[in-house]
Amino acid sequence: MEKDKSVGSQILHEIWEWVYAIVIALAVAMVVHIFVGQITRVSGESMENTLHNGDFLVVSKWSHLQNKVPDYGQIVIIDSRVNRPRTWKDDVTDVAGNYVAIFSSKAEQHNAWVKRVIGHPGDVLEFKNGHVWRNGEELEEPYTKDVMMDFSRATPIKVPDNCVFVMGDNRNHSSDSRFIGPVPIDHVLGNVVYDFNLFR
DSSP states (O other), rough: OOOHHHHHHHHHHHHHHHHHHHHHHHHHHHHHHHHHEEEEEEEOOOOTTTTTOOOOEEEEEEHHHTOOOOOOTTEEEEEETTTOOOOHHHHHHHHHHHHHHHHHHHHGGOOOEEEEEOTTTTTTEEEEEEEEEEEEEEEETOEEEEEEEOOSSOOHHHTTTEEEEEEEGGGGGGGHHHHOOOOEEEGGEEEEEEEETTOO
């Protein structure tokens, strides 16, 4: 009888050690994903021909932690919910949601978009003749999918303080700042530092 108790307590002890190890590993992974970087995946065609559906992205979170304005042309991940304030709690729940989504597709979030930075605070942007103009100069954008953009606007847009203007490279098939408005700096979740595709 005592032998059975000993075996039972040994099994419980091993289960507890496994649970403890898994919890610690998840906690470390969450800290890394919140403060250092993460790997995410492209969903959709808005960044073609630069990025494609299914591509994996290595994202650095350092600029997000510093609340730093990303460089012109930088590819970034944004929180598309620009009309709501963002706090540190969102950083935690976003990462936690990603882990839950591994087990349940219903938990998958579609708030994070990948886009390119086109305008900084104070910039005046115009959309005419199928191209983007910044502060009176037409931008040279060899990364766009189409030579001409099927979008124009009669009045210029001035990028507000503490915001950036982002666009997809596939200009004719992208939801971006033209439609949701400028993106607050704290909604820029990280910079893409590397992309790859395991299946191409």
